[in-house]
Amino acid sequence: MKRLTSIQDLDALRQQILEKRKHIRKRIRVCNGTGCHSQGSHKLVDAFEKVLSERNVAREYMVVPTGCNGFCAAGPIVVIEPEEVFYQRVKPERVAEIVERSVLGDEVIEDLLYVDPTTGNRIVHEYEIPFFAKQQRLVFRDTGSNYVRDIEDYISRGGYSALAKVLSSMTPEQVIEEVKISGLRGRGGGGFPTGVKWESCRRAHGDIKYVMCNADEGDPGAYMDRSLLEGNPHQVLEGMIIGGYAIGAKEGYVYVRFEYPMAVENALWAIEQAKEYGLLGDGILGTDFSLDIHVNRGAGAFICGESTALMASLEGKIGEPRGKHIHTVEKGLWNRPSNLNNVETWANVPLIINNGGAWFASIGTERSKGTKIFSLVGKINNTGLVEVAMGTPLRTIIEDIGGGIPGGRKFKAVQTGGPSGGCVPERLIDLPVDFEKLKEAGSMMGSGGMIVMDEVTCMVDVARYFLNFLVEESCGKCIPCRVGVKRMHELVVDMCEGRATPEHLTKLEELCHAIQETALCGLGKSAPNPVLSTLRYFREEYEAHVYDKKCPAKICKPLIxxxxxxxxxxxxxxxxxxxxxxxxxxxxxxxxxxxxxxxxxxxxxxxxxxxxxxxxx
Incomplete structure (x- = not known):
């Protein structure tokens, strides 16, 4: 491979790749995201390649191990292109049959098709399945279809064209202005305007600046960032390179949580490929812009998802937050101007550059632009990753895309935003999902976790679970979090175990408000959210635990x-x-x-x- 030294080289390579692949009659997409991989999808890849080789047709039919398809409840997933025939829960022993009937032939294997639970009908094509049909996939569009470890597959789909556009025809200021026009807000939980952050970092004094990606996704039930970094690492890298150009950075870091080995492996692979092709490193695409990106693994601490704690960890220090009176865009990593965005935010950047900020701003609501990826888990039929436009009602996500609650039970609540979020009750099921509406409801967007709960869920026990998580994950630097959250947990445990008095409720609410006002970092300040939201919407359950010593959901064992x-x-x-x-x-x-x-x-x-x-x- 000759190193790309100009924009023209990139365009020529894209045409060569497309020409080279014209002979491919069908592509066999095998989801190899973590969920499907854990169920043996890697064995499917080997089996397909072996069968096609034995039949001497491997050149005409391409086996593609992809990133996460999103429909995790149906894995392992195989999709036959170009018809997009969707097969679910595929076992290696069915591979030969699939090749004979659906790859070499055009026959559909009925028992492998998805069955719509509402109608009982079998659905042949991926795009017709309600789980996919109701989504608006932009950022996540290619994660389940691209060849993860093949940079040429990404390039053939238009990859790095946004970078080429930026380096050939846009100044850093113009890039920042386009991102500001788009209205893109941080997808990691804070929701701060991305363009404004970039602008502040560019204006900050200092010759050395850093661009960073936060992939320390620690919320229980959340795995959007992991799947993006695993399944389409080049899209994240391209966004980071553009961001580095915009703020004037020469060095970047991807901070990945310890529990994401496949994301680390694929990110490292993508970085090496990008360097080899001249898309990263010195003199990118023959210009005078250079950027190096490194991958660092966290040690598994939830607090290191907080920006200043993440930077402390990168410096080799204890992962603890610092006061927000000093902004990281001015004094961040090693006290130098630093720009940190999460994985999903970076993945949006190439789309904005290619399609324009106004295009992006036309999607979503007035103050929440674009789409958002959610991990839909819990008591829901269709668990998986869902991408919808901002402002999409909860009902659409839970009933239409998620397929409703298993076992005919009723929907009770959904917890959004991870341990720092809150629980939204059934009566707000038509709530539009965006930054403002979730905050008004006592919850938050967070990184995008959505844990669905049914009618037999005890909301006091839910609060106990998240408080227990926060007690274990508190860095302990400030007293409100170190002591206050632990005391909140003790009070709620007393309620679940029948030892609570009416005074417990009063103390619990007082603690919630005190911690919100006095905790050092955003994670500490939002720690009371699970309690406050459940008290707001399900106070009668707390009172039943305290006054009647009963658990209405029949979950708390000492009370049943x-x-x-x-x-x-x-x-x-x-x-x-x-x-x-x-x-x-x-x-x-x-x-x-x-x-x-x-x-x-x-x-x-x-x-x-x-x-x-x-x-x-």
């Missing part, structure tokens, strides 16, 4: 009791034999009883009883 219905119990003894604690007493053909002093509320007896004689009081 297992009972046997004397009219239904036949005395078969099945529950008694299965009980791990020998808490069930009785003889054959006589009604059994449960010893509450011994019972640990494990639920084995309920699962065992075929007469439905055991219930929770």
């Amino acid at each position: 009791q297992y009972m046997i219905d004397t009219d239904k119990c036949t005395g078969c003894g099945a529950c008694r034999r299965r009980c791990p604690e020998n808490a069930i007493i009785g003889v054959i053909k006589e009604c059994h009883v449960i010893d509450e002093e011994v019972c640990v509320r494990c639920g084995v007896c309920i699962e065992t009883c075929k007469f439905k004689a055991i219930y929770i009081e």
Whole structure:
């Protein structure tokens, strides 16, 4: 490969790649994102290549290991192009059949198709599946279709054309102005206007500046940034290179959380390829602009997702935040001007440059522009990654795209924004999802996690879960977070275990407001959100735990009791034999009883009883 030394070289290479691939009759896309990979999708890639080789047709049919397709509930996923025939939950033993019938032939294999749960109809094409049809995929469009480790595949799709445009016809100021026109706001949680941040960093005094990518995605249930960096690392790199040019940086860092080995591997691979092709390093595309990018792994600390703690970690110090009176765009990494955006924010940049800031600004709402990727998890039929325009109602995301709640249960709430976010109740299901509306509802956009809860979820227990997470992840630098969050957790645990008094509720609310006002960093200040939002919308559940010593959802074990219905119990003894604690007493053909002093509320007896004689009081 000859190093690209001009914009013309890049255009010529793109044409060569397209010409070289004209002979390919079909592409077999195999999702190799972390979810599908964990279910053996890498074995599918090997199996397809082997079968095609044995039939001497490997040159005409291309096997493409892609990034995350997004529809994680259906993995492992195989899509046959150009018809976009979508097969779900594919096993290696079906590969030969798929090749014979759907690749070499045009037959559709019915039992591998997606079945619409509402109609019972089998859907052939990927774009017709409601999960995809209701989305507006811009940033995530190619993540499930491009060849992850092939820079030429990215280039063939127009990759690095935005960088070429910037270097050939735009000044740094013009790039910043285009980003400002777009209205792009940070997708990492803060929602700060990206163009304004870039402008401040460019104007900051200092000859050495840094451009950085925050891939330390620590929210429970969130994996959008991981999937983008794994599945389309060149798009993120291209955005960073453009950002580096705009602010005047010569060096950059991608900070990736420790638990993302595939993202690290693919990012390193992409950086080496970009350097080899002259798209990164010295004299990019033959210009006088140079930029080096390095990958650093975090140690797994949630706090290092906070900007100043991340920079401290990069410097080799303890990952602790500092006061916000000194802006990182002026004194960030090693006390030099630094621009930090998260993975999704960077991935938006090439789209804005290629299509124009006005185009991007036409999508979304007045103050929240563009699209947002959410990880839809929890009690939902279609778990996965969802990209929708800002302002899309929660109902569309949960019911139309997510496919509703499993088991015919009712939707109760959705927790957005990770541990720093809040719970939005069912009565607000038509709430438009954007920065402002979520904040008004007592939650936040965060990085884009969405945890769906059904009617048997205990909201007090949900608050306990997130507080426990925050207690473990607090860096401990400031007292409000180190002591206050721990005390909040103790109060809520007392409620879940039946030890709470009315004073607990008063103290809990006082602590929430005190921590919001006095904590050092944004993560500490937002720590009370899960409690405040559940108190706001589900106060009756807290009162039931405190005053009645009851858990309405029957989740908190100390507040529930297992009972046997004397009219239904036949005395078969099945529950008694299965009980791990020998808490069930009785003889054959006589009604059994449960010893509450011994019972640990494990639920084995309920699962065992075929007469439905055991219930929770």
